[in-house]
Amino acid sequence: MGFCIYNNAAIAAASLAAAGERVAIVDFDAHHGNGTSDAFYERDDVLYVSWHQNHLFPGTGRVDEWGSGDGLGWTLNMPMPEGATGEHYRRSIEETVAPLVESHGSTWLIISAGFDGHRKDPLTDLGLTSGDFADITADLIQLVEPGHRLAFLEGGYDLEALAESTAATVGAIVGEKIHPEVPTHGGPGEDALAVVDILRSRFLT
Template sequence: MNFGYCESCLQHETGKRHPESPDRLRAIRQALAEKHAVEYVVPDSVNLERVHAVHDKEYVAEFEEFCQQGGGDWDADTVASEESWKAALASAGIAEWAAMAALDGKDGRETPFALGRPPGHHAVEDDAMGFCFFNNAAIAARSVIDRGRADRVAILDWDVHHGNGIQDIFYDDESIFYASIHEDGLYPATGTIDETGTGEGEGTTMNIPFSPGTTQSAYLAALTELFGPALDAFDPDLLLISAGFDAHEHDPISRMRVSTEGYGLLTKRVRQIADDTGAALGFVLEGGYGLDTLTASIGMVHEVFSGYQPAPDDGEVSDPARDVIDQVKAQGFIGVPE
C-alpha cells in the first residue's frame, strides 16, 4: 500500500494516559518497518477552504485560538495541545490525499492508506468530540466532489464506535453514502437502525449496530448482504474506509471479537466490493488503541494488498447479529433484497 504520513501528527499531545496518543503512529511505523519495505508520502496540509466546506467557520476559528492559547481539555475525552491545530490540518490533508490518489488510479499494491491523527469520524459540523477535531473522511469526500473529481462517494466505517460526525454532516446529502458497523450502545450512543438519512439523503445512511461479542462472521455477512448490494445500487466513484481497528478482540476499550485475520477478510471483501462496483478505494485511519492489535491489523491490511490470502472464516453468524441484519434489510435500502 501507499501510506500517507506527516510528522506534524506526532505533535498532537494528549497526555500520558490518553488512549489516542502519538505512540499509535510510532508503533504503526515501527511494525511496518520490521516486516515490510514501506515508503511514505507526505501530503500537504488541507486548505482551510476545504475545512470550511464541512465545518462551521466559527468553530474552526475557536479551535485555532484554543490551540494558540496552549490547548487543554476541550471536553472530558478530547484534548488539544498547542500543536494540535497543525496536526489536525495535516491529518485532514492526508485523508484528502488518500481520496485523490485513489481517484488518480492508485490501486492494488499502491492503494492509499492515510495514517493521520487526530482521528476524525466523531467531529460534527460545529464541535469536536470523541478525540476528533476535524472530520478527516468527510473533508476528503466533500473535497473530491467539490473539485469535480467524483459525483458520489461512499464511506464505510468499521470503527467500533459509530461515526456520528460523518453521519450528521452528510445526513441529507444524496451524493454521500455512509455505512457504519459498530458496537451497539457504545460511545456516542448513536447509529440506530432507523437512522437512514433525511430529505434528499433518505436511504443514504446505513447503520449496522451489532451487540457486544460479535465476530467477523457477522461483519462479513453484513458486507455481503447489506453493504455490497447497496453500494452496487448507489454506484459511487470512490469508496473510503474509515478504518478503526478497535473492534479487535483484544482492543482494550471495546467488546467486539474481530480477529487480526478477520481484518484481512474484511479488507479482502471490501476490495472485491470496490472492484465489482468500479469504485476507487482508499483507507483513512480512525481508532484502535491496543498498540499490538492496531499494528498487527494494519499490517494485515497491507499484506492483503501485497497478495496475502487470509484463512477462510469458519464461524457462524450469531442469532442477535442475524436479527440486526434482517432489521436493516427491512429498512428497504435500494439494491438490498429483503
C-alpha cells in the same frame, strides 16, 4: 466529540464529491462515526455505511438513522452486539452493503479503518481479529475500481492488536493475505443484521 480533531474521511469524501465523484464511506470502527454521518446525512452523493457496537459511545447510529431529504436511504447503520464475529460483517457486505453501493453508483470507496472492534481492545466488546479485518477489507475493495480506494486509520487501543490489524488490512489492499490470527465465525450478529434488513425493507421502499 473527543476522538478526532480533523475528520480525514469526511474531508476526503467532500473533496471527491465536489469534483463530481460519488463516494461510499464504509466505517468498521467500533464507535459510530457520528461526525461523518452528520456531514452527509442529507446528501445523496456520499453514502455512509457503519458497523459499530450497539450502545457504545457516542450512542448514535440507530438502524432508523438512514438519512433524510436527498440523503434518505444513503445512510446505513448496523449496530452490532457484543462479541459479534467477522462472519456476520462479511455476510452483510455481500447481502446489504454491495447492493447498496451498486444502487448508489459509488465511484470511490473510503474505508474508516478503526481497529477497536478487535476482541482484545480495552474500550470495546466486539469479537473481531486481525484476520477478520484482512478479509473484510478484501471484500470491501471489490466494491469499486482499483485506484479509487482509500483507507484511513481510525481507532484501536490495544497496540499489539492495532499493529497486527493494520498489517493485515494493508496486506489485503495490496493483494497479500496476511492473517496474524484466524478469522472468526458464528456467535452473535445475525439477529442484529436481520433487524437492519427488515426495517430498511419495510420503511425505505
